[in-house]
Amino acid sequence: MFQDDLPFGESHNVKLPDVIPVLPLKEAVVFPYIVVPLSLGPEKSVLAVDQALGDDRLVMLVAQRDPSIDDPPSDQLREIGTVSMIMRMLKLPDGRVRILVQGLARARLESLSQTVPFLKGRIQRLDPAKDKPLDLEGQALVRNVRDNLEKAIHLGKNISPEVMVVAANIEDPGRLADLSASNLDLSTEDAQKLLETIEPIPRLLMVNEHLHREVEVLDMQAAISSQAREEIDRSQREFFLRQQLKAIQQELGDDDEFAEEIATYRQLAKDKDLPKDAFEELEKQIRRLERSHPDSAENSIIRTYLDWLTGLPWCVSSADNLDLENARAVLDVDHYDLDQVKERIIETLAVRKLKPDAKGPILCFVGPPGVGKTSLGKSIARALDRKFVRVSLGGVRDEAEVRGHRRTYVGAMPGRIIQGLFQAGTNNPVFMLDEIDKIGMNHRGDPSSALLEVLDPEQNSGFRDHYLGVAYDLSSVLFITTANLLEPIQPAFRDRMEIIRLSGYTEQDKLEIARRHLIPKQLNENGLTKSQLRFSKQGLKKIIQGHTREVGLRNLERELAAICRKIAVKVARGKNVSLSIRPPQVKRFLGPAKHFNESLLDRHRVGIATGLAWTANGGDLLIIEAVSVPGDGKLHLTGQLGDVMKESGQTALSYAHTLSATGCYDKKFFAHHDIHVHAPAGSIPKDGPSAGITIATAILSMLTGLKVDRKVAMTGEITLRGAILPIGGLKEKALAAHAAGIEKIIIPQSNQRDATQLPPRLRKKLDFHFADTMEDVLEHALIGWRRNKI
DSSP states (O other): OOOOOOOOOOGGGSOOOSEEEEEEESSOOOOBTOEEEEEEOSHHHHHHHHHHHHTTSEEEEEEBSSTTOSSOOGGGBOSEEEEEEEEEEEEOTTSOEEEEEEEEEEEEEEEEEEOSSSOEEEEEEEOOSOOOOOOHHHHHHHHHHHHHHHHHHHTTOOOOHHHHHHHHHOOOHHHHHHHHHHTSOOOHHHHHHHHHOOSHHHHHHHHHHHHHHHHHHHHHHHHHHHHHHHHHHHHHHHHHHHHHHHHHHHHHTOOOHHHHHHHHHHHHHHHTTOOHHHHHHHHHHHHHHHHSOTTSHHHHHHHHHHHHHHHSOSSOOOOOOOOHHHHHHHHHHHOSSOHHHHHHHHHHHHHHHHOTTOOOOEEEEEOOTTSSHHHHHHHHHHHHTOOEEEEEOTTOOOTHHHHOOOTTSTTOOOOHHHHHHHHHOSSSOEEEEEOGGGOOOBTTBOHHHHHHHHHOTTTGGGEEOTTTOSEEOOTTOEEEEEESOSTTSOHHHHHTEEEEEOOOOOHHHHHHHIIIIIHHHHHHHTTOOTTTEEEOHHHHHHHHHHHOOOSSSHHHHHHHHHHHHHHHHHHHTTOOOOEEEOHHHHHHHHOSOSOOOTTSOSSOEESEEEEEEEETTEEEEEEEEEEEEESSSOEEEESSBOHHHHHHHHHHHHHHHHGGGGTSSOTTHHHHEEEEEEOSOTTSOBOOTTOHHHHHHHHHHHHHOOEEOTTEEEOOEEOTTOBEEOOSOHHHHHHHHHHHTOOEEEEEGGGHHHHHTSOHHHHHHSEEEEESBHHHHHHHHBTTHHHHOO
8 A cells, every 4th residue: 555645845845864864767757846757676776665655755766878778887877866754555455555745855975875775875956046037038938838749739739737737837947847747758868968957047958859759740630640540531532432332333334434444445355456365365364354343453453464465466467578678778888898797687687578477597796895786786677667765784783684573573563575575566576685694693592593584585475474474475586695705604594696797987987977977976866967067087087087996986986075165165056166076176176195005115125025905895906015133043923913814824934845846045044033024004904815915925035135126916826835826806806906007917727717707897907917826916016026036
């Protein structure tokens, strides 16, 4: 039972003893003047209450820093707490104790004088400075806090009317702050900060901020509740109105709108001539739609599915234009050169003309950026009079992007293949899958494996999208893929396709393409005429040589666009412009040249050889330097060389060792020297199986003291016996050599067939030498080698 209440007066009239029992509170803060019920569990707390009731009923209430500790040490107790009087106590059967306390005053817990059997501490009372009359700012703050309390009550805050009566009659800002704080849902940290703020006005300011935030939260909560009630009321109202409308339509004998919609779906299915399994699925979904509630989520999902099913071009085809002359004319108009590619496309069209149901191969255009892979697909579609659909697969990692999501997922959609056919409106478009070498893979599946079914002519007649759930015939679609690199493509995926390489363009090719395509396009896009802006041949050469180094055309088009924009500014300002772009004007509009043939050495040098490398953006020159340093025959390789090039360097060194017996260099050289081989531009990683003969030439030049011809470039791999192995990417490397001013190229004898397929203009400008062994390479690369050879 509760013990009798004791008479209690104003807190500032109560004299506090120096040492009183201490009660730790886990997640509570008690403010002065506030009556709070507390539940105590630990035995120490019960003993402390008993002791306080036997003395003067005073206890020190302090918050714990870590509420998970049952018996907190002194360092876990807050320094500032509240001296409170126990007004009532009730002992429960389970041993716990409930007490009713009223805060008296703030106090500092100086130290613990006793820890067993309960906590007892020495305290010091904390009172604010001497009360001063409230100034205007203080009076306004008191009124503001009262107003916010009123607003909180109106917005649904559970504050008793008695509290508002007390707050309305309190003039002391400190007591008003404590009263307001005790009725807010504050965290223990925020409440402790208020308790530790001794001065009234700063404390009231902090309380006012918490009150303001509470009012904003309550206001937002009320708005959300109101909106939810409005949505529920509207949904109920719409349901009743629909039921009434349905009853009225039945009374009047009018056609049901819902029945018309069902009939529309069935008519679309007949018009599209759906296959049997698709028509059966349509009927099944229509029956589900008839049974579902009009406003249910399932109803919306079924309608979306029926829209996709009836919107696909199941049997809608476009008539092919198989006129081979017209196709060749379209390809010639849209693209300069690329004769081998055009011939392959014409062959595909010829086969389709003779055997319309022939299952031809999937073409895959592989080449650097900007060589015209995507535009070739558009030209094929234009030549055939087919729709063109392009889907970029770069970065796709989810199998559902190809096969679609199952309808069990919220927001499920068909895959990219079905979406593309839906947009095209025909079942036989030219469908380009762009950037297939950049397809990713993660835990959701492998999109490359999903595409195997799409690109296999033997399987794609029954392609099953997860969303549709029925087979769709893709055999009429002309699939074309593009890639920058062949190596990242999955082998099984690559096996489904016929690879057609687009290596890049020579300087003459770029001149013609700029004149025929790029310049007219940029003049049109920038609102200029041929009379206002012209490009001379020398001016175009200056742009190509000094401002672009790629094998494609994108940078060239950007530079042309930059000049056109500068002229467009003059025309827009009302100036009469008629300009021909020559080399001086190129420097004026585009600035100094951005690229130079710096890789071509200024003179013949010892220990420096020029190699040729292949990159994703075309070919490039690779300079190899070799020097001797004091040592004991070790090989040092620098320049961020990959594992393959490091092995090429070691092989080249071993081959050089085998020539010591010929007397071309001192046999004791390696006893006192190391060899350091370096590839400049050390920040760029380099690797590949075609630098062996270049490294060997640089090392032997250094060993023999013979200079390497600066206008000779080479590419090929070397064996320990000195044999030369074939390489790839010959066209890209030849283009890079020609652009850099190289006159002679040494390539493996096995690549002679590849050299005959290079553009005639390129073969005329470069002198090709075919090497079977390293002796053949040294004869053409080292000046004076034959005279020193033994």
